[in-house]
Amino acid sequence: MLQLRDLPTKETLKKFAQRYPQADISAVSAFLHLLRLATDLSVALDTCLSRHGLLQGRWWVLILLMREENLTSTPSALADKAGVTRATMTGLIDGLERDGLVERLLDSRDRRSVSVKLTAAGQSRLDTVMPDYYRRLHDCMAGLNEVDRERLHEILNLIGSGIEAFNR
Amino acid sequence: MLQLRDLPTKETLKKFAQRYPQADISAVSAFLHLLRLATDLSVALDTCLSRHGLLQGRWWVLILLMREENLTSTPSALADKAGVTRATMTGLIDGLERDGLVERLLDSRDRRSVSVKLTAAGQSRLDTVMPDYYRRLHDCMAGLNEVDRERLHEILNLIGSGIEAFNR
DNA sequence: CTCATATAATTAGGTGGCTAATTATTAAAT
DNA sequence: ATTTAATAATTAGCCACCTAATTATATGAG
Numbered sequence: 001m002l003q004l005r006d007l008p009t010k011e012t013l014k015k016f017a018q019r020y021p022q023a024d025i026s027a028v029s030a031f032l033h034l035l036r037l038a039t040d041l042s043v044a045l046d047t048c049l050s051r052h053g054l055l056q057g058r059w060w061v062l063i064l065l066m067r068e069e070n071l072t073s074t075p076s077a078l079a080d081k082a083g084v085t086r087a088t089m090t091g092l093i094d095g096l097e098r099d100g101l102v103e104r105l106l107d108s109r110d111r112r113s114v115s116v117k118l119t120a121a122g123q124s125r126l127d128t129v130m131p132d133y134y135r136r137l138h139d140c141m142a143g144l145n146e147v148d149r150e151r152l153h154e155i156l157n158l159i160g161s162g163i164e165a166f167n168r
Numbered sequence: 169m170l171q172l173r174d175l176p177t178k179e180t181l182k183k184f185a186q187r188y189p190q191a192d193i194s195a196v197s198a199f200l201h202l203l204r205l206a207t208d209l210s211v212a213l214d215t216c217l218s219r220h221g222l223l224q225g226r227w228w229v230l231i232l233l234m235r236e237e238n239l240t241s242t243p244s245a246l247a248d249k250a251g252v253t254r255a256t257m258t259g260l261i262d263g264l265e266r267d268g269l270v271e272r273l274l275d276s277r278d279r280r281s282v283s284v285k286l287t288a289a290g291q292s293r294l295d296t297v298m299p300d301y302y303r304r305l306h307d308c309m310a311g312l313n314e315v316d317r318e319r320l321h322e323i324l325n326l327i328g329s330g331i332e333a334f335n336r
Numbered sequence: 337c338t339c340a341t342a343t344a345a346t347t348a349g350g351t352g353g354c355t356a357a358t359t360a361t362t363a364a365a366t
Numbered sequence: 367a368t369t370t371a372a373t374a375a376t377t378a379g380c381c382a383c384c385t386a387a388t389t390a391t392a393t394g395a396g
Binding site for chain 1: 171172173176184188191192194195196198199201205207209215216248252295298299302307311317319320324328330331333334335336
């Protein structure tokens with residue numbers, strides 16, 4: 001994400017804008033503050049999760065499995081939903097299996113395939129993590145009323161639709 | 169970062185809220201969308217930078233050096249400003265030095281210390297990267313007027329002041 | 337002056353991402 | 367029926383981050 005602690009001041013931005021006249025100072029400022037806060041939130045989330053022996057990658061796998069009717073999915077489906085590669089998912093499942101939070105089951109119909117199932121220990125781990133996460137997140141967002149939250153969504157969507165400018 | 173592609177629907181959130189009554193659904197939704205967009209922005213930025221042989225870590229080092237009057241700083245100061253450890257900064261400087269974008273200079277007054285200086289090649293690299301970055305960012309943010317940008321700052325600040333809820 | 341402590345940078349080793357290559361199996365085309 | 371292509375999972379090796387330990391040097395207290 002954005003590690004940078006030392007965000008540019010208005011003066012620094014103006015100085016750069018002298019050399020690079022393309023610079024849109026308020027756009028840079030909004031962009032950097034957004035990345036900065038998101039990074040802080042992500043680090044804070046990991047801090048919370050690490051108290052329970054998890055980090056985001058493994059935590060999402062448990063949640064994705066809990067969403068399933070039979071608490072079961074495949075590595076490839078999990079990788080797609082979690083937004084990581086299959087290679088990365090193999091590693092995450094390795095770690096979760098080592099900790100006994102999920103188990104791998106062979107599929108008799110397609111012998112290429114593997115099922116991953118949330119174990120009782122995995123469910124129980126979620127049952128201690130999730131209330132803690134929800135409570136902290138509620139407290140974190142307590143300063144925003146419903147109108148603020150809706151307005152935030154709108155602004156994020158506006159930025160999101162401009163993101164392709166980077167990929168052109 | 170938030171890798172997760174498959175953000176929970178309202179239904180999924182409600183289902184989880186039945187098991188975990190602490191859940192504040194609109195808070196979770198705002199939180200996840202914020203992390204999601206920031207991740208997409210960060211990936212998009214890296215895409216842009218990688219066209220110029222850089223990623224965020226190395227790019228920030230070059231920018232931090234360019235901010236300095238004499239284009240020079242130390243690994244420890246750079247690490248603090250960039251928000252990474254000194255060990256990580258050693259690696260980033262190694263890479264930049266290998267590419268000839270910065271140079272290490274010994275400090276005669278304190279022989280523990282090393283100076284890192286932006287080379288002409290480093291400045292020239294920035295002179296091609298920055299206009300590209302600024303133009304794309306301007307286009308990305310074109311959907312937000314100044315009022316939106318100010319409102320976004322306010323909302324981010326509100327969330328930021330709640331972040332300690334995660335670290336308690 | 338010397339010893340303990342602090343500081344600067346690096347090295348070593350771990351984690352969670354990535355891509356590319358490999359292995360096993362299934363499906364499809366000739 | 368056999369070959370070819372696609373798919374599922376894994377392995378191997380790279381990168382950027384981390385913490386902890388190490389090396390070299392500087393500083394301050396007795």
